[in-house]
Amino acid sequence: MSKVIAIANQKGGVGKTTTAINLAASLAVLEFKVLLVDADPQGNASSGIGFDVRNIKTTLYDCLIEQADPAGIILHSETNGLDLIPSNIDLVGAEIEMLSLPAREKVLSTVISRIRDNYDFIFIDCSPSLGLLTVNALTAADSLILPVQCEYFALEGLGKLLNTIKIIQSRLNTSLEIEGFLLTMYDARLRLSNQVVEEVRTHFQNMVFETIISRNVKLGEAPSYGQPAILYDADSTGAKNYLNLARELLQKNNMTRINSSEKIID
Numbered sequence: 277m278s279k280v281i282a283i284a285n286q287k288g289g290v291g292k293t294t295t296a297i298n299l300a301a302s303l304a305v306l307e308f309k310v311l312l313v314d315a316d317p318q319g320n321a322s323s324g325i326g327f328d329v330r331n332i333k334t335t336l337y338d339c340l341i342e343q344a345d346p347a348g349i350i351l352h353s354e355t356n357g358l359d360l361i362p363s364n365i366d367l368v369g370a371e372i373e374m375l376s377l378p379a380r381e382k383v384l385s386t387v388i389s390r391i392r393d394n395y396d397f398i399f400i401d402c403s404p405s406l407g408l409l410t411v412n413a414l415t416a417a418d419s420l421i422l423p424v425q426c427e428y429f430a431l432e433g434l435g436k437l438l439n440t441i442k443i444i445q446s447r448l449n450t451s452l453e454i455e456g457f458l459l460t461m462y463d464a465r466l467r468l469s470n471q472v473v474e475e476v477r478t479h480f481q482n483m484v485f486e487t488i489i490s491r492n493v494k495l496g497e498a499p500s501y502g503q504p505a506i507l508y509d510a511d512s513t514g515a516k517n518y519l520n521l522a523r524e525l526l527q528k529n530n531m532t533r534i535n536s537s538e539k540i541i542d
Contacts, residue, residue, distance in 0.1 A: 278311075278395040279529065280388060281455055282417035287433045288404035291423040291460035294495055295521075296401035297324045298514070299421075301504030302522035304357035308396040311350070314363035315384070315413050316403040322362040325353045326502030329364040337366040339387045340412075341373050346391050355507060359395075371408045381448050384412035406440050414441065415448045419455035424476055426462040426469040426488075431476070455528070458521070460489040487521040490514065 283296045293316065300312045314321040315336060319329035332351075338344035339361070351360045374380045384400075392398060400413040414420065420441065424430050445452050457480050463469045477484050489495075492514035498505045505515040526532040 278309075278392045278398050279419070280392065280398045280400065280417045281419050281421055282400040282402055282413040283421045283423065284402040284410055284413065284437070285422055285424070285434075286404055286406045286410070286437055290425045291458075291489060292404070293320045293324060293401050294499075295421065295423050295458060295460065295489070295518075296321050296399050297499070298495070298504050298506065298518035299521055299525070300397070300399045301325070301355045301358055301506050302515075302519045303397055303525075304355050305506055305519070306522060306526070307357065309357055309359075309394070311359045311361065311391070311395045311398045313361045313384075313388070313398060313400045315367070315400050315409055316363060317365050317367035318403070319362065319364045319367075320499070321401040322360060322364070323502065324499040325355065325358065325360060325504060327351060327353075327360065327362055329362065332362045332364055335366060336361050336363045336387075337370050340367075340370050340383050346387050347394075350391070354502075355504060358504075367409070374408055374412075380408065381411050381415050384409075385416035388416050406436065411440075411444065411448075414444045414452060417449070417452060419453045421455045421458055423458045423460045423489075424472075425460050426466075426472040428468060430472045431479070454483055455525070456485040457483055458485050458487075458489065462488045462490045464490070485521060485524055487517060487524050489517045489521070492517070 283292050300310045304310045312321055322329050334349040339346045353360055374383055402410045402413045459473055490513050492512055494509045494512035495505050495514035498508035501508055505512055
């Protein structure tokens with residue numbers, strides 16, 4: 277059975293989708309079977325791995341509202357071993373339509389349960405909100421990765437998200453765990469970046485991934501070519517960071533062993 281991991285933070289621009297795409301692709305390159313679920317109406321995870329969301333006929337919306345078979349809408353990406361349940365702007369309406377459904381917080385969990393045995397990892401790319409779609413993602417997930425950008429106001433809003441997680445743990449998904457806080461957009465030249473790293477590590481200690489995602493031009497360029505960084509430029513710092521994050525994730529889940537010196541690439 278696969279491990280389902282939601283990538284969430286209600287604050288926008290922190291690297292959720294970048295992390296979802298590149299972590300999923302890195303694990304696929306390491307020969308794991310991976311599914312990426314695009315649960316954001318913007319559809320950036322879908323376009324970021326090479327699909328034109330304007331031409332996609334069936335999406336996650338159809339699974340949530342029309343009860344379509346998720347196996348029938350899965351798309352196979354250019355990265356061998358990486359599949360996608362796509363999204364587009366139609367998903368905006370799903371949040372409203374789901375309000376009238378029974379067990380509305382568990383609709384996505386039901387969808388994923390139908391296909392989870394086919395994968396080693398399933399990643400859910402959440403929208404930047406704490407709405408019903410994000411609640412569904414957290415209810416469906418086994419664990420959660422929280423990207424935190426190394427910038428001013430980095431911890432702003434995290435308190436609300438952590439409170440939401442506690443509510444879900446107590447009422448909807450008692451097994452939900454925090455996989456880790458992921459420091460993103462790090463620039464070693466900036467004192468502020470280093471201060472944020474120190475502050476996050478002080479607050480959350482061993483809950484923070486050792487791997488840090490550096491600011492990298494290639495990470496920003498890759499989505500415009502519809503490729504994860506590891507396909508666009510495997511030698512880039514961003515690609516190496518996410519490959520190391522994949523290795524660290526595997527180690528945390530007792531699925532592989534790596535040397536401490538391999539965990540972080542400067």
